[in-house]
Structure formats: structure tokens, C-alpha cells
Amino acid sequence: MSGGSRRLADLRAPEVLDRLTPSSVLLQPVGAIEQHGPHLPLSTDLLIADALAEALVDERGDELDLWLLPPLAYTKSNEHAWAPGTIWLSSQTMLSVLDDLGRCVATLPTKRLAFLNGHGGNTALLAVANRELRVAHGLMTFLLHPSQPRDSGGATEDDDELGMGVHAGRDETSIVLHLRPELVDMSLATRSVPEAMAARERVKFGGDVAFGWSSDDLAANGVIGDPTLASAERGARLWKGIKRSVGDALAEVAAFEFPR
Structure with missing residues (x-):
């Protein structure tokens, strides 16, 4: 980075108005602290979202005028x-937190706020917050994911997990094997794919009909997918593409303008 730190929290107060435009x-x-089966750390979603945001700000921050905010861990x-070990906020609390965040961000020289969300369970609430923050505080708000969650309509690369690889x-x-291999215990990884659900046409992850679920509805160990197929090499390829x-x-976010 040619212009010094692009982490907002590293700035001194007078620098905020000088450096932001x-x-x-x-x-x-935006991450989460939640169970990820017996083989992955509770911090998986936080780790991925924060590492990606840091990498993007380091690599493209000067080009796109990106500024990194401290991550939201509890969601x-x-x-x-x-x-x-799962630590979570209610829907009402999280929306209130996001509104408070928007209220503070609206005092800055910029009005562009992009959420980089590493946890699929946040997607619906962040989509609601996008509009609420736009209407209440005049912000230009955006929601991005490292990859679109399968349970929110994202595509699956192949059928090894029958399209049901949504958690751990x-x-x-x-990806965690690539980023932080010391946090993974592959000896505890087991396949846990809800194959009966995959056979349905509409009521399934990625189907036309959404449904409420708790992870223990689908697997006793909390895994929904097949981590035994994972490798650090695959993680490195995925990370490069992400x-x-x-x-x-x-x-596109940096260049976005409304038509009027």
C-alpha cells in the first residue's frame, strides 16, 4: 500500500476527513462464531471473511480506494x-447493530458501505439492512459473499455433495486448510450429506421453496456436506478465484451510481 494503512481504525481522528473521499x-x-462440526474452528466464517477483506484491501485498496472496517464477529x-461455543445475536439485535453502524458511517465523507459476508445465515438480514440503511441514512449499500451461499441460491460446482454442501x-x-491448516483436524472429518433432501425437486437448498432449519435437523454433528473431499490445494485454487x-x-461497487 503506497499511502499508509487503509484500516479505518488505524487512523487518527484528524486523518479521517483528510484521507477518506x-x-x-x-x-x-461480517463473520460468525458458531459450530463448524468437529473438524473446523468456531471462527471459520469470521476467519474467511476477514482474511479476504484484508487481502483485497492490501492488493486493491489504492486502486479502488478501499477502507477496511473491523470485522463483525457475533451475528x-x-x-x-x-x-x-456458538455465540449469536437475535435478528432484532443484529439489525439494531447494523443501523447503529450505518448511522455512524453516514458521518464520513463517503457513503459507500460494502458488507463482505462469510456466513450464509446472515444473508437475509444483511439484504434487509442494505435497504434500511439506504432509506434511513442515505448510504449506498452493497452485499458481497466469498461465494454465494448454496442455501441462498448459489450454484454448486459439481455433484460430489449433491448440491447440499452448505456448512463445514x-x-x-x-479454504481453512489453505488459510489456517493448524486449526483443522481432518481425522475428525466425516461425510454428512442430506441425500434424501437432494432428491427433492423444490424444497431443498438452492430449490424454489425456502424452509426454516436448524443444523441439527440435518446432521447430529452439525456438518452439512463432505469435508473428507477437502484439500489445501483445492483451497488455494478456490481462494485465488474468490x-x-x-x-x-x-x-463495480466503487464505480456504481444510481441512474438519477
Whole structure:
């Protein structure tokens, strides 16, 4: 980075108005602290979102005028509330937190706020917050994911997990093996794919009909996917593609304007 730190919290108060401009993009990583089966750390979603945000700000911050906000760790994770170690906010609390965040961000020179969300359970609430913050505080708000969650309509690369790899499965495990291998215990990884659900046409992850669920409805160990297929090499390939894809998306965010 040629211009010094692009982490907002590293700035001294007088620098905020000097260094941020109307074209700046505030990047807010959003993670979770929740069970990820017996083989992955509770911090998986936080780790991925924060590492990606840091990498993008380091690599493209000067080009796109990106500014990194401290990550949100505790979010909407009550689908994993049954598991010890999961720490979650209610929907009402999280929306209030996001509104407070928006109210503060609206005092800055820029009005561009991009959420980089690493946890699928946050997606619906962040989509609601996008509009609420736009209407209440005049912000230009955006929601990005390292990859679109399968349970929110994202595509699946192949059929190894029957399209049901939504939590602690092959790809998520591969990425953590790439980023923080010391936090993964592959000796505890087991396949846990809800194959009966995959056979349905509409009521399934990625189907036309959404449904409420808790992770223990689908698997006793909290895994929904097949982490035994994971590898650090796969994680490195995925990470390279994710950085390129999200970086290109942020380029459009930085240039976005409403038609009028």
C-alpha cells in the first residue's frame, strides 16, 4: 500500500476527513462464531471473511480506494444455537447493530458501505439492512459473499455433495486448510450429506421453496456436506478465484451510481 494503512481504525481522528473521499468504499467483513462440526474452528466464517477483506484491501485498496472496517464477529447464528461455543445475536439485535453502524458511517465523507459476508445465515438480514440503511441514512449499500451461499441460491460446482454442501463441507474446509491448516483436524472429518433432501425437486437448498432449519435437523454433528473431499490445494485454487471475483465485484461497487 503506497499511502499508509487503509484500516479505518488505524487512523487518527484528524486523518479521517483528510484521507477518506466521496469515492472511498468502506469494506465491512461480517463473520460468525458458531459450530463448524468437529473438524473446523468456531471462527471459520469470521476467519474467511476477514482474511479476504484484508487481502483485497492490501492488493486493491489504492486502486479502488478501499477502507477496511473491523470485522463483525457475533451475528445471526441461531441455526447453530444448540451447539456449545456458538455465540449469536437475535435478528432484532443484529439489525439494531447494523443501523447503529450505518448511522455512524453516514458521518464520513463517503457513503459507500460494502458488507463482505462469510456466513450464509446472515444473508437475509444483511439484504434487509442494505435497504434500511439506504432509506434511513442515505448510504449506498452493497452485499458481497466469498461465494454465494448454496442455501441462498448459489450454484454448486459439481455433484460430489449433491448440491447440499452448505456448512463445514468440502469447499469451506479446503479454504481453512489453505488459510489456517493448524486449526483443522481432518481425522475428525466425516461425510454428512442430506441425500434424501437432494432428491427433492423444490424444497431443498438452492430449490424454489425456502424452509426454516436448524443444523441439527440435518446432521447430529452439525456438518452439512463432505469435508473428507477437502484439500489445501483445492483451497488455494478456490481462494485465488474468490479474490479475483470479489475484487472485480468491488471495482463495480466503487464505480456504481444510481441512474438519477
